[in-house]
Amino acid sequence: NAGVMQNPRHLVRRRGQEARLRCSPMKGHSHVYWxxxxxxxxxxxMVYLQKENIIDESGMPKERFSAEFPKEGxxxxxxxxxxxxxxxxxxxASSLDASSGAxxxxxxxxxxxxxx
Amino acid sequence: xxxxxxNSPSLSVQEGRISILNCDYTNSMFDYFLWYKKYPAExxxxxxxxxxxxxxxxxxxxxxxxxxxAKHLSLHxxxxxxxxxxxxxxxATFSGGYNKLxxxxxxxxxxxx
Numbered sequence: 001n002a003g004v005m006q007n008p009r010h011l012v013r014r015r016g017q018e019a020r021l022r023c024s025p026m027k028g029h030s031h032v033y034w035x036x037x038x039x040x041x042x043x044x045x046m047v048y049l050q051k052e053n054i055i056d057e058s059g060m061p062k063e064r065f066s067a068e069f070p071k072e073g074x075x076x077x078x079x080x081x082x083x084x085x086x087x088x089x090x091x092x093a094s095s096l097d098a099s100s101g102a103x104x105x106x107x108x109x110x111x112x113x114x115x116x
Numbered sequence: 117x118x119x120x121x122x123n124s125p126s127l128s129v130q131e132g133r134i135s136i137l138n139c140d141y142t143n144s145m146f147d148y149f150l151w152y153k154k155y156p157a158e159x160x161x162x163x164x165x166x167x168x169x170x171x172x173x174x175x176x177x178x179x180x181x182x183x184x185x186a187k188h189l190s191l192h193x194x195x196x197x198x199x200x201x202x203x204x205x206x207x208a209t210f211s212g213g214y215n216k217l218x219x220x221x222x223x224x225x226x227x228x229x
Contacts, residue, residue, distance in 0.1 A: 004159070006159075033215065033216070042120075042122075042205055042221045042222055043160070043219045045216050048215075048216060056216065091159055091160070093159075095215050104150075104165070105162070105215050105217065106162075107152075107159030107160045108159050109157065109158050109159045110157075
């Protein structure tokens, strides 16, 4: 079990382009979370998904950002028309279930997006 | 609205001594508190947690203390080792829902020989 796999690890985009970040959760995990870390800040919750469902997207910017977790394949975080302020590290995490706040999240190594 | 605060951006400790990392929170409804450790170019890894109904949890060299009246928790590492050098994040969450963690900004710990 390779853990939570994220790709690409580094992505460079010019302003106005689209960025797609992928996340494959740990084997057996059906709960996926995306977090964003801006420089010198902590991780900020963006969205929580289960297979084919968005459960909580309260941390997602209202425009340009979307996420999905299809029945087959990885979870995708999509950022359209990127701006410089989108430059950050995006971390994906997964868990076995979400019935208790004590359930530990397993994080991937992150995808670092740089917008020129 | 920063509900979880780590006011010390960095801490330097000598090998073998105790490291104390502090965290304050504002929301008395938090049910669980967790510490994550992060090395450069890696994702955060879970270290230790504590339920709000407890005041102490220990795991080897790591102990977390919770003071609910002060809305304060701390992570003690004894003895500190050079491999402990990393950024430590405090996080909080609620039970009965799902694992939506609220993180502090992190404290960079440097353990020097």
